Amino acid sequence: KVIGEEISVLAKKAAADTAVDIEKITEFESYYEIFRKQAETLSNLANRFWEQLKSKDLDVNGLYEIGSEMGTIYKKMQKNYKAAIAIFPHNFKMYSEFGNFERSIMNNDVIARNYEA
Secondary structure, three states: OHHHHHHHHHHHHHHHHHHHHHHHHHHHHHHHHHHHHHHHHHHHHHHHHHHHHHOOOOOHHHHHHHHHHHHHHHHHHHHHHHHHHHHOOOOHHHHHHHHHHHHHOOOOHHHHHOOOO
């Protein structure tokens, strides 16, 4: 009977641990999805910024608005990235995507190097 009780306690603990893991995975996926959408939005804004910059009819106010919006979204994206990494600190995919984003969209090789495998 004692062994049966121990197995029951272990089974309940394993079930509780699994539930926590599912919650963490769901929370991570939520942050990851927001991160991906923000990265896509920033990529589109960066393209608009460079197109505007190359335009013969340069609109400084338009550049400022795009740049300001980029800064706001970038800060939010960094928060989502940090929140996701806090849940799963060894998630290679997240590190890699953030590094690729920094290199290819933000043209920031210095930061990107910190996320290379």
